[in-house]
């Protein structure tokens with residue numbers, strides 16, 4: 102490979118590598134950007150759909166809680182109407198029956214109770230009254246004692262004195278006809294009822310469903326411990342901010358209970374001062390989403406790796422192709438150069454650097470054709486070094502070679518035009534083709550050559566000429582060639598004849614025939 106080809110190959114290879122590198126960087130950046138965007142938007146969709154789920158679940162649970170409390174309220178109202186009609190004292194057996202029937206059809210109820218103005222138990226669904234049973238100390242009793250409204254009152258969670266269960270007291274004030282305090286009507290809702298309802302939902306370990314009072318007190322929260330019941334969450338963003346602007350919605354915030362970040366759906370009940378929340382644990386959402394995202398990211402990485410592998414293979418193939426191409430070009434250049442050398446070797450005489458016999462034959466043939474075609478004169482000079490055998494014998498073959506080179510150089514100097522051809526005809530013989538040259542001009546030129554070779558003054562002690570220097574004899578023949586195929590042989594023969602005559606006439610001269 103030539104140096105230039107190597108440089109070109111190097112430049113092309115590094116350019117190709119750069120282009121491929123840029124291509125791969127652009128493609129992988131695009132893949133990363135698209136995948137990053139896809140992952141980000143899928144995370145946003147996940148958050149958004151979780152918010153929707155949380156909001157819907159909280160609304161659905163608030164309806165369930167509303168129905169539970171409404172059934173309880175209607176039962177209390179019904180009982181109060183009945184008490185207002187039939188009275189209390191003499192109807193305890195019938196009322197007890199009534200309470201038991203009502204309790205039987207409402208699964209949320211732990212019990213139904215009627216207290217007198219002192220807080221004593223008058224009628225209840227409890228199978229046995231506790232000793233010295235009196236509920237005057239309960240919050241709801243004190244509330245109704247002090248408030249004359251007929252509305253239902255929902256208290257904080259307490260442990261039932263009759264069943265021992267955790268219950269939500271739902272109570273109403275009983276009035277005499279004159280509006281004075283007559284006692285309290287109480288329905289207790291089992292916390293376990295909400296536990297069962299909330300357990301029905303298939304939620305994660307840290308997901309929350311909670312029922313709270315509007316002041317922030319917890320009535321029940323799954324899956325948190327019962328010790329958190331009645332704990333106040335009034336400082337939570339739900340009560341300080343969110344519920345002040347909307348009665349239902351969704352938001353992400355850190356739970357005041359356990360510090361975990363959740364997506365909460367919340368809904369305030371229309372009829373009761375209660376709030377229901379449904380919170381999905383953000384870490385769990387992240388893990389669920391992460392598993393899918395990881396698979397997606399791994400597939401993208403595999404895709405990128407395949408892309409790089411493919412790029413590498415393509416680059417390698419292009420490299421190989423380029424290499425082959427450059428090698429082929431180099432081989433072709435070498436062959437062309439070798440061909441040129443072979444061609445010149447085939448046409449040039451190795452000793453003198455003149456045209457060789459082969460070139461002479463081709464040239465003479467071409468010149469004859471042109472002379473025939475253009476009808477122009479063509480001259481041929483046949484030249485022989487005089488008594489060269491003696492020279493060789495006396496000075497040695499090497500000196501003979503040197504002498505031939507000097508004579509050849511001298512003859513070459515007489516080439517007048519590009520069409521003239523000075524050739525070594527063979528041994529110590531030379532020939533000169535002179536296209537478009539008349540006989541007189543050819544003879545003049547031959548005579549000048551004779552003089553100039555002698556003028557070289559190459560010593561030749563054994564020469565037959567008097568000057569004892571190397572001389573030449575020249576036979577000249579001029580013709581306007583015909584189309585005859587023997588024209589070449591004829592021309593050479595005639596020039597040879599003239600040369601013979603020059604030799605016989607004492608050498609060191611030119612003869613034209």
Ligand SMILES: Nc1nc2c(ncn2[C@@H]2O[C@H](COP(=O)(O)OP(=O)(O)OP(=O)(O)O)[C@@H](O)[C@H]2O)c(=O)[nH]1
Nearest residue numbers: 485486487488489490491493498499501502528529
């Ligand atoms: N040194 C050398 N000698 C050569 C070369 N080619 C031919 N010769 C010699 O040239 C001589 C030619 O001798 P002849 O043909 O007898 O002719 P001549 O001695 O020149 O005699 P005339 O032609 O009558 O003048 C021979 O001795 C060849 O060996 C060559 O390439 N180098």
